[in-house]
Amino acid sequence: MEANTMSKFTDSKHASAEAKRYRGNYYFIILIVSIMIIFVLSVVINIQSRELYEKIPLDSLSSAEVCYFDFGESELKSESLPVLEKIAAMLKKNPENKLEIIGHTDNAGSDEFNYELSLKRAEEVKKFLISAGCPENQINTIAKGKQEPVNLNATDFERALNRRVELNLLIPQKMAEDKDIEFVNSVFNQQGRNELKGEISVRDSSGMPIENIKEEDVTAVLKWERDNTEDSTAGKVNYIPIDDKKKLAFSLTMDYSGSMYGSESDLKTTPKSDKVIAMESAVKTFIKELKGNMFCKIVKFGFDVNEIIRYSKSREVLERAVDDASYPRGGTALYSSIYACMRDTSFDSNPTVMKTVIAFTDGMENSSKKITIDSVFNLSFRKNIKIFTVGLFSDIKGFEVDAGIKERGVMDLQSIAATCGGFFYRAGNSTELSGIYKSIFEQILKSYQVSIIWNEEKLPPKGTKVKAVVRINVNGKTRVLYKNYTIE
Numbered sequence: 139m140e141a142n143t144m145s146k147f148t149d150s151k152h153a154s155a156e157a158k159r160y161r162g163n164y165y166f167i168i169l170i171v172s173i174m175i176i177f178v179l180s181v182v183i184n185i186q187s188r189e190l191y192e193k194i195p196l197d198s199l200s201s202a203e204v205c206y207f208d209f210g211e212s213e214l215k216s217e218s219l220p221v222l223e224k225i226a227a228m229l230k231k232n233p234e235n236k237l238e239i240i241g242h243t244d245n246a247g248s249d250e251f252n253y254e255l256s257l258k259r260a261e262e263v264k265k266f267l268i269s270a271g272c273p274e275n276q277i278n279t280i281a282k283g284k285q286e287p288v289n290l291n292a293t294d295f296e297r298a299l300n301r302r303v304e305l306n307l308l309i310p311q312k313m314a315e316d317k318d319i320e321f322v323n324s325v326f327n328q329q330g331r332n333e334l335k336g337e338i339s340v341r342d343s344s345g346m347p348i349e350n351i352k353e354e355d356v357t358a359v360l361k362w363e364r365d366n367t368e369d370s371t372a373g374k375v376n377y378i379p380i381d382d383k384k385k386l387a388f389s390l391t392m393d394y395s396g397s398m399y400g401s402e403s404d405l406k407t408t409p410k411s412d413k414v415i416a417m418e419s420a421v422k423t424f425i426k427e428l429k430g431n432m433f434c435k436i437v438k439f440g441f442d443v444n445e446i447i448r449y450s451k452s453r454e455v456l457e458r459a460v461d462d463a464s465y466p467r468g469g470t471a472l473y474s475s476i477y478a479c480m481r482d483t484s485f486d487s488n489p490t491v492m493k494t495v496i497a498f499t500d501g502m503e504n505s506s507k508k509i510t511i512d513s514v515f516n517l518s519f520r521k522n523i524k525i526f527t528v529g530l531f532s533d534i535k536g537f538e539v540d541a542g543i544k545e546r547g548v549m550d551l552q553s554i555a556a557t558c559g560g561f562f563y564r565a566g567n568s569t570e571l572s573g574i575y576k577s578i579f580e581q582i583l584k585s586y587q588v589s590i591i592w593n594e595e596k597l598p599p600k601g602t603k604v605k606a607v608v609r610i611n612v613n614g615k616t617r618v619l620y621k622n623y624t625i626e
Contacts, residue, residue, distance in 0.1 A: 205263060207301045209246070212258035214266060222263065225305060226270035233276065238306040239263050240280045242287070244297035249283055257281035263303050289553040290546060293512055296553075322610055324588070325559030326621040327522035332597060334358075334373070334590040334606055334621065337380065337492060337524060339581055341561065346577075347584035348612060353377040355611040358590045360597075362604040371596035373606075376589040385491045386582065387433040387449055389479035390421055392460075393499040394440045394467040400534030406465040411534055416568035417498060418460050424496070424575040425456045433491075435482070436460060439475035440467020441505045449484050469505030472497065476525060476554070477509045480517045493521070494582055496575075497554070498528045502547035511554065518558040526560035526578050527551035532567050600625055 205218040214222075229237060241256030260279035268274055289296040326336035340348040358373035380386075396402050399411050410418075421436070428434060433449040436459040447459040476497050485491040503511075518525055529551045531544045548564065555562040561581065563574045590606065598604065606621040 205259075205303045205305075206298065207259055207303075209244075209297075209301065210255070212255060212262050214262055219266075222266050223270065225307075226267050226272050228307075229267065229272045229276055230270075233273070235276070236308040237267070237272075237277050238280065238308060239277065240282055240304040240306070242282050242300055242302050242304065243284045244300040245284045245287065245291040246297070247284075253281050253283035256283045259303050263305075287549060288556075289549060290511070292510065295512065321561065322612070322617040322619060323556065323559050323561060324608075324619055325518060325522050325524050326588075326606065326608075326619075327519070328623050328626060329589075331600075331626050332592045332594045334592075335588065336522065336621075337559070337585050337587050338608075338610070338619070339524070339559070339561065339585045340610065340612055340617070341581060345561075345563070347581045349379075349584055351377070351586060351610065351612065356588065356608065358606060358608045360592050360604050360606050362598050362602050364598055364602065369598070371593045373590040373592045375608075376591070378587045378589075380492065380585045380587055381583060384587075385431050385433075385488075387435075387485050387491050387493045388424075388428075388582075389435050389437060389482070389493070389495045390424065391437045391439060391472075391475040391479060391495070391497045391499075392417060392421060393470065393472075393501070394438055394465065395470045395499075395501055396440075396466055396468060397470075397501045397534070397537060399466045400537035401466060404466050404468060408466050410464065413500060413530060413532070413534065413568050414464065416571050417530070418464065420571035420575040421460050421498075422457055423572040424579055425453050425460070427576065427579045428453060428456075433485075435479070437475050437479055438463060438467070439471045441469040441471060442467065443471055443475045443478050445478065445482075448482075470499060470501045470503055471505040471507075471509075472499050472503040472550070473506035473509045473511060473514050476514050477506075477517060480514075480521055480523050486521070492587070493523045494560075495523060495525045496528065496578055497525060497551075498530070499547065499551070500530045500532075502543050503550055511550070514554060515557050524559035524582075525554055526582075527555040527562045528565065528571070528574055528578070529562070530565040530568065530571060532565075598625060 205221065206215065207213070208215070225237065229235060239260045241258070241260035243252040243256050243259075245252075247255075257279065260281060264274075264277050264279050267277055284300070287296075287300045289299060291297050291300060321342070322338060322340045324336045324338040326334050329335045340351060342348055353375060356375045356377050358375050359370050360373060361368065361370045363369070394414070398413050398417070399408055400413075401408060425434060428451070430451070433451055434456050435449045436446040436456065438444050438446055444463065446462055447456065450456055450459075476495055479495045480493075485493060514525070517523070529548055531547065552562045554560075561578075563578065565571050565574055588608075590608070602625045604623060604625055606623070608619040608621070610617050610619070
């Protein structure tokens with residue numbers, strides 16, 4: 139009897155323990171599910187809250203409104219403070235807006251080191267803004283480390299451009315107007331001691347050129363420092379729209395690398411791929427737009443660069459040149475092809491002709507040998523030639539290009555266009571190319587020629603380093619261009 143009672147007691151005890159374990163496991167599962175639901179909801183809410191804002195970049199490669207840093211450092215430079223003070227004032231005036239601060243580094247050092255350094259840089263900017271009176275809840279910091287360079291980090295100059303923070307203003311969408319983000323770029327060139335000349339292109343967020351900018355919408359100031367004292371003088375701006383009466387000379391580069399054909403073959407009988415056909419069709423679309431006072435030349439490249447035809451006005455001759463010598467050429471000598479176009483001395487002695495390069499590729503530079511991206515930059519500055527770039531990074535089946543190579547190719551084209559006064563256009567697929575080339579033609583035709591005359595009596599002595607600050611009022615918004623140079 140006692141043994142039987144004991145057995146029942148033991149069974150009951152085991153059952154009770156099992157029930158407790160079951161209830162414990164049940165509550166644990168409920169807890170895990172609850173946490174997952176909260177996490178998902180928080181992500182959705184965060185995404186939705188970000189979608190309620192319109193992101194507006196506050197810096198670009200064509201302006202000086204970027205906070206740069208010394209190698210390995212997170213300390214703010216004195217030249218960044220005026221920019222940050224202006225942003226602080228804007229945030230305090232508009233408490234509904236938010237600011238996104240993204241820290242970046244060059245490629246020197248480990249991933250972990252650069253992530254921490256980029257975060258420190260972003261936090262330093264945040265600390266300054268808070269000390270200037272901005273509420274902390276308006277500001278968010280993000281660390282990118284070395285993962286998103288604006289170029290290839292190939293030179294000291296390129297690495298310096300990557301030691302930066304990007305500033306994105308987040309405006310509630312209900313306040314954001316359609317097409318409210320304008321882009322502006324130019325190449326300026328010093329003409330004698332007291333004049334700066336260049337062509338300015340302005341477009342909106344949809345890529346459409348902006349017209350009807352008047353001379354009074356453009357102001358210019360020249361700044362310098364001597365004997366620890368800052369000084370400046372205003373410039374007189376002459377702003378002339380470029381239209382179909384202007385003499386224009388275009389150079390079109392065409393990529394015949396292996397990736398354009400989806401083949402390693404170098405046979406001249408290799409059939410054209412859809413990508414090659416689309417590129418040639420887009421170039422012909424551009425040629426059809428040419429007016430009587432416009433010239434065009436065709437350059438084809440792979441491992442080597444070949445000028446198919448020098449500048450011509452004849453659409454028929456140019457279209458034949460597009461069809462001629464169309465075969466796979468191996469590598470991608472992108473830099474050399476652009477450099478060859480700019481090195482052409484045609485029209486150099488004629489200041490009434492505006493020269494522009496339109497460079498196309500579907501891949502990353504790999505064959506230019508002694509010609510570097512700096513070579514391209516320097517010649518563009520010296521000869522005042524703008525460069526527009528077009529990228530088509532779709533793959534041909536069976537010939538896929540590594541995603542990292544594509545991304546570096548994109549950054550290359552962005553860097554060239556941004557630094558050399560043009561814009562970068564990325565085609566999602568081959569069918570978009572003809573439309574892109576028509577847009578580029580319209581953009582160039584609706585650009586503006588600018589001459590800035592400085593007050594000769596107020597200019598500093600020869601050899602003084604100066605900064606020209608050109609402000610353009612675009613539909614009520616101010617865009618700024620900068621040109622650093624040395625007085626002749």
